[in-house]
Amino acid sequence: MRRRSSLPVTFLVPTLAILLVLSMVPTLYAIVIALQNRELSTTGYSWVWFSNFADLFLDRRFLNAVWVSVKWEVVTVVATMVVAIGLGVLMFEVAGPRLRNFYCLLFIIPVLLPRVSAAFVWKFAYHPLYGIATYPYRLITGGLIFDPLSKPATALFAVASVDVWQWGLFFAVIVLKLLETLPPQPIEAARLDHAKRWQIHAYVTLPMLKAPLISLMFVKMIESLRSFDLIYVMTRGGPGVATETLDMYAFSQGFIESGKVSYASAMAVLMMIATVITFTMLWKRVQA
Amino acid sequence: MKPYPTRPGRLVAKAILALAGFxxxxPLLWTALNALKNNVDIITRVPKVIFTxxxxxISYILGRDSVLTGxxxxxxxxxxxxLIGVVLGLPAAYAVARYPNRFxxxxxxxxxxxxxxxxxxxxxxxMVIWLQVGLYDTLPALIVTYSLLTISVIIWLAIPAFQGVPKEIEEAAFVDGYGAYAVFWRIALPVAARSLIGAIAFSFVLVWNEFLIALMLSSSNAKTLPIVASELSQQGMNVPWGILNASVVLLSLPPLLFLGVLSGFLNSVFRQKKS
Incomplete structure (x- = not known):
């Protein structure tokens, strides 16, 4: 009787149709705009085909943005996974059930915050004169000034630290929950063989969790693409172009500096192609 | 599992955990504290813990039209x-979870x-599309755009929630003469309710925190709270810091209200995996 029902059709078709329209219309339109020369200030436009894309590859600021985006992805994904696995294992090892619940609750808080809030919280904290995070430095050095957000060498890492603060702590909770789902026998067996604690995790538990940990990393790679809010609030891509990621550059080309919507859209289309291809391939491999 | 005897390593581990918890x-508590300070108490080289x-x-923030509109x-x-995500997403998720097909x-x-x-x-x-149809900077444009987010996230999270409902209950209802739709309404929805609420809360937090799309799709009338808050800071460093901190707190409160629901949701997801 389940088979005959009209339910799957009535429940799925309208929703999927709406999702398809909502996603395909902007996607296709982004490509159309990228092939034109629209600007915000004027209404007329003509077709320029691939010249926007050709210009991009000669644009050194674009190439810089690609490089910054790649750095951002690598730094935030790696740091998040290291923090998550480290803290997850530590909670598993030394915290009892009640303490675990307590830490889990604390560690979920940062990720719930709007990125704009998190960015502000840390922008205040990193303030060279009045910030709470730079206070220890002022205290130790007797009032020297440390301004992580305005130095090209440190700005990206200072912003990335906020991302890791949000996601690393949250993923630590998930790593702990994953460890808790493991059967105890292999751990007991390793312990009987006099394996050290870190050895148990390095050679037994973490390899057992390889698949979910890779999925977790995959999720983080996707979420790391959404760096715009943090960077917009904390540095605006500065100092100079040190933290200008692709979405930041596309935004400033399209809206702040010149209103070159088509040029910005060409950038967005390249990002879209790159991420869709990369993640589709990764996803198929993760699933396989 | 028997605990190992206490060693210095465990103490270090506990200290690291405590530091991470701190x-x-x-930083958030400090922001909340700063929201209650006068400016002179914030702009100090040595952080002040004791102040009037x-x-x-807070009253300044709550009295501003731009904040209230946001x-x-x-x-x-x-x-x-x-709401749109729930109405369209939950049925779709149920269909995927319970009526397996090759798609x-x-x-x-x-x-x-x-x-x-x-x-x-x-x-x-x-942005270009909404400008052309005359809906740029309106709430309907934002709602339609956000629906793409909420529908997809709710489907994604609700599929496992519906799969977690014991099949036997649904089969029993079919035997009792319930139709397919009645089983969805009267059995699957109520049984899965707890996990579903978690999924819905998650989608709410996601769109509440959304920034880039709201920034690009609004210029004055449809600005959401994150946009208003970010604009407060752009009036230069002369802006009273206490007010900024207060706006951050206001912006962060709604997602934090869901802390309990979401951590419960997380627990139920993994309990399901274990069994």
Missing amino acids: LAVF PTLAN LYNSVVACGSAV AGDIQFFVLSLRFLPPVAVAIPL
């Missing part, structure tokens, strides 16, 4: 988008792949 909440609290910042826009836009895998991948789209790539064309 780092998780302290003031409610001036709050209203955020509530209406996110509320409507979540189920593709549907799940399609829904997930929507998350791969860079927000800029969606926002730029949508």
Whole structure:
């Protein structure tokens, strides 16, 4: 009787149709705009085909943005996974059930915050004169000034630290929950063989969790693409172009500096192609 | 499992955990504290813990039209988008979970792949589209755009929630003469309710926190709270810091209200995996 029902059709078709329209219309339109020369200030436009894309590859600021985006992805994904696995294992090892619940609750808080809030919280904290995070430095050095957000060498890492603060702590909770789902026998067996604690995790538990940990990393790679809010609030891509990621550059080309919507859209289309291809391939491999 | 005897390593581990727990909440607590300070107590080289609290910042924030409009826009836009996400997403998720067909895998991948789209790539064309149809800078435009987010996230999270409902209960209802729709309404929805609420809360937090799309799709009338808050800071460093801190606190409160629901949701997801 389940088979005959009209339910799957009535429940799925309208929703999927709406999702398809909502996603395909902007996607296709982004490509159309990228092939034109629209600007915000004027209404007329003509077709320029691939010249926007050709210009991009000669644009050194674009190439810089690609490089910054790649750095951002690598730094935030790696740091998040290291923090998550480290803290997850530590909670598993030394915290009892009640303490675990307590830490889990604390560690979920940062990720719930709007990125704009998190960015502000840390922008205040990193303030060279009045910030709470730079206070220890002022205290130790007797009032020297440390301004992580305005130095090209440190700005990206200072912003990335906020991302890791949000996601690393949250993923630590998930790593702990994953460890808790493991059967105890292999751990007991390793312990009987006099394996050290870190050895148990390095050679037994973490390899057992390889698949979910890779999925977790995959999720983080996707979420790391959404760096715009943090960077917009904390540095605006500065100092100079040190933290200008692709979405930041596309935004400033399209809206702040010149209103070159088509040029910005060409950038967005390249990002879209790159991420869709990369993640589709990764996803198929993760699933396989 | 018997615990190992106490060693210095365990103490170090506990200290690291305590430090991480402290780092998780302290910056936020400090911001909340600053929201209660007069400016002179914030702009000090040595952080002040003891000060005379003031409610001036908070009342200033709550008295500003731009903040109240932002709050209203955020509530209406996110509320409507979540409602649309529930109405369209939950049935679709149930159909995928309970009526397996050869497209189920593709549907799940399609829904997930929507998350791969860079927000800029969606926002730029949508801005041009909404400008052309005359809906730019209106709440309906924002609601429709956010619905894409809420529908896909709710489907993604609700599929496992419906799969967690014991099949036997549904089979029994069929035997009792319930139709397919009645089983969904009267059995699957109520049984899965707890996990579903977690999924819905998650989608709300996601759109409440959304920034880039709101920034690009609004110029004055439809600004959401994150946009208003970010603009407060752009009036230069002369802006009273207490007011900024107060606006951050106001912006952060709604998602934090869901802390309990979401951590319960997380627990139920993993309990399901274990069994």
